[in-house]
Amino acid sequence: MTSVKPSRRARVIMLAMTASVMAQAGLAVTLPEPRRDSSYPLERALAERRTVREFGPAALRLADVAQLAWAAQGVIAPSGRRTTPSAGALYPLEVYIVAANVQDLAPGVYRYQPSLHRLAAVAEGDRRSELAEAAWGQRWMEQAPAILVIAAVERRTTAKYGQRGVRYAHMEAGHAAQNALLQARALDLDAGLVGAFTDADVQAALGLPRDARPLYLVPVGKSR
Numbered sequence: 531m532t533s534v535k536p537s538r539r540a541r542v543i544m545l546a547m548t549a550s551v552m553a554q555a556g557l558a559v560t561l562p563e564p565r566r567d568s569s570y571p572l573e574r575a576l577a578e579r580r581t582v583r584e585f586g587p588a589a590l591r592l593a594d595v596a597q598l599a600w601a602a603q604g605v606i607a608p609s610g611r612r613t614t615p616s617a618g619a620l621y622p623l624e625v626y627i628v629a630a631n632v633q634d635l636a637p638g639v640y641r642y643q644p645s646l647h648r649l650a651a652v653a654e655g656d657r658r659s660e661l662a663e664a665a666w667g668q669r670w671m672e673q674a675p676a677i678l679v680i681a682a683v684e685r686r687t688t689a690k691y692g693q694r695g696v697r698y699a700h701m702e703a704g705h706a707a708q709n710a711l712l713q714a715r716a717l718d719l720d721a722g723l724v725g726a727f728t729d730a731d732v733q734a735a736l737g738l739p740r741d742a743r744p745l746y747l748v749p750v751g752k753s754r
């Protein structure tokens with residue numbers, strides 16, 4: 531029997547339908563508590579950070595994913611303050627996890643909920659190849675067991691600051707990404723950075739809402 535590969539448009543429609551079903555089902559994953567201390571010095575993480583584009587086959591632990599999400603956007607005070615600063619404390623960023631090879635986590639796309647420190651399911655299945663395609667064919671991303679996606683809902687900030695709020699959201703994405711890079715090192719993991727992609731294609735590949743503009747992709751794993 532011959533199998534027919536669905537067109538790209540058909541796949542995008544199927545992905546969007548799955549995303550909607552999963553969101554309606556309200557599936558959520560409780561995360562291990564993040565550690566707030568370690569013997570890994572910040573200076574060592576700074577000195578060892580480098581962009582890595584080749585990852586080995588080892589799976590990430592759910593605790594690693596929890597720690598990375600927390601580093602990027604975790605809540606650190608009862609007031610709701612987070613690991614990253616935010617203009618006017620308006621927190622426009624959303625962190626999504628594209629999980630492919632993570633222990634105790636089904637492959638899929640998840641949105642990190644900072645105040646609950648948990649993941650909400652957005653879409654199911656391994657989306658790395660669609661994401662690499664959206665990133666102008668950067669196939670190396672497909673080796674990473676997980677990819678953090680930092681997106682911004684810009685209106686949260688532009689409602690107060692007008693167009694300058696867009697700049698603030700971009701600055702905040704830099705804070706979040708750098709936190710994730712340094713945290714990866716302190717977990718003895720490695721990370722890459724991807725800014726070259728088509729926003730709408732990333733949204734379609736991952737089932738992101740239209741108002742969540744992807745700003746930065748951070749593939750994470752253990753270097754080969």
Ligand SMILES: Cc1cc2nc3c(=O)[nH]c(=O)nc-3n(C[C@H](O)[C@H](O)[C@H](O)COP(=O)(O)O)c2cc1C
Nearest residue numbers: 579580581582583665668722723724725726727746
């Ligand atoms: C804003 C930004 C966008 C980037 N986009 C990509 C990208 O799309 N693909 C890629 O392979 N590397 C990307 N990089 C990584 C740079 O190529 C890398 O940081 C640079 O070569 C310096 O190497 P280092 O990070 O190891 O110091 C990006 C880095 C930044 C800061």
